[in-house]
């Protein structure tokens with residue numbers, strides 16, 4: 001169902017103009033850097049990104065100093081009149097002891113400055129910082145300004161982090177040509193762009209780590225005649241053209257697939273809810289099998305609603321994926337908890353039928369306790385392991401966990417095992433039915449057979465998604481046009497199939513609804529009969545777990 005949802009939503013980024021990137025505002029005055037300490041620069045840029053990732057609280061009101069990375073330390077938003085205090089930067093400090101640096105926020109929300117250029121000095125003297133050349137300072141200052149408008153951290157994805165570090169070493173810290181006008185080398189969050197002569201167009205391979213980008217295609221960036229990178233007319237910010245990396249047809253294809261999911265899940269939720277109401281309304285059907293159905297339906301309904309939220313609120317909006325809010329990550333975990341419990345309740349259905357037919361004697365209330373533990377309890381253990389392990393690897397938690405991770409097996413492993421067990425149970429049930437019941441043809445065994453048949457149809461149906469997953473075609477291949485819609489329909493209409501087979505096609509339910517319908521009809525037709533009709537309903541014999549027992553005794 002959801003494990004393989006690698007949706008290529010990032011396409012939309014391009015249209016939204018989120019790939020906008022800024023570069024040096026005074027590009028022509030790019031400095032010659034002969035003595036750049038590349039290691040220091042790398043540390044500083046990394047520290048900048050860590051600062052941006054961790055210090056997210058922005059200053060509110062005029063009287064607060066904004067969060068800032070000054071080249072050495074990360075300063076949190078601080079109210080005016082207060083003194084902020086941080087440790088010396090480990091990468092730049094030569095001091096033996098652990099020292100602290102302080103900085104005062106002045107009235108009006110301005111950080112106090114000291115030193116000649118008002119930057120990088122603070123009261124860092126205690127730290128005995130490494131010497132930075134004037135050129136290094138300028139390069140750093142320019143780069144930090146450049147980084148400011150990149151939306152995602154290059155450290156969010158390991159491939160992009162590698163590219164960024166390579167870029168710092170090979171491009172950003174090196175001088176451009178001296179004899180002509182050129183656009184300076186730059187990093188836009190995804191790719192590293194070489195310094196380029198004015199009037200030229202530079203090409204880079206599309207980054208492979210961006211979902212939906214076709215490897216083998218090229219992105220380009222235009223260096224204008226005046227030696228500045230092309231500005232996007234809508235935003236006035238520099239812009240790398242990645243639109244060539246994606247396929248517009250592909251984008252609308254993904255959109256259609258998402259619509260299938262939303263439609264399928266919505267229909268399933270409606271069908272399941274109606275079924276649940278029916279089960280609760282007709283109290284005469286109170287028995288273990290129906291209780292299991294109810295739990296299965298509840299887990300289906302919650303899971304499908306969460307999928308609808310996912311498809312309508314999350315993957316349609318790249319900003320949501322990028323900001324990677326905690327709520328969005330929790331949604332991923334919850335969806336998969338209820339998905340697991342779904343499969344566990346399906347397992348309980350099979351287990352119950354098996355116990356009933358093969359083992360014959362069942363302590364109904366005791367077995368129900370075990371089903372609750374299996375159906376709602378065991379998924380908690382699995383999901384806790386999964387969320388715990390996966391959340392401890394930052395590169396596995398980007399984009400609301402949308403990408404498949406190397407820990408996905410923690411979820412899919414147990415599901416496959418229990419599906420297999422369920423299948424074995426059902427084969428055994430069929431064996432018992434065929435050998436023992438061939439001669440018997442009472443209505444009760446007929447009913448049991450129907451229950452078995454419903455479950456028998458459902459198990460492979462629910463497993464189908466796992467059966468076809470290994471055959472998932474490469475993105476962009478022609479087979480995908482067949483595979484994806486089928487996969488979407490199989491996943492999203494499962495709830496509908498379950499409610500049809502367990503409720504709407506259930507002979508008992510049909511009979512009860514018919515009876516109720518006739519009663520209501522009679523009541524309307526003859527007013528004096530009203531009391532009689534109501535009494536009939538309420539005095540109808542209710543026999544908890546009666547039906548199943550009857551089935552077994554008939555066996």
Ligand SMILES: *[C@@H]1O[C@H](CO)[C@@H](O)[C@H](O)[C@H]1NC(C)=O
Pocket residue numbers: 194203204
């Ligand atoms: C950037 O420049 C270096 C050295 O001049 C060269 O080896 C590399 O291929 C260039 N990269 C691109 C993408 O043009």
Ligand SMILES: *[C@@H]1O[C@H](CO)[C@@H](O)[C@H](O)[C@H]1NC(C)=O
Pocket residue numbers: 233234235236
């Ligand atoms: C972009 O800059 C130009 C000139 O500086 C200005 O005329 C134009 O209004 C700006 N556009 C936007 C969207 O800011």
Ligand SMILES: *[C@@H]1O[C@H](CO)[C@@H](O)[C@H](O)[C@H]1NC(C)=O
Pocket residue numbers: 241242243244
């Ligand atoms: C990006 O490149 C494509 C293909 O060359 C071109 O059609 C499109 O106009 C470019 N976009 C912008 C904003 O220049």
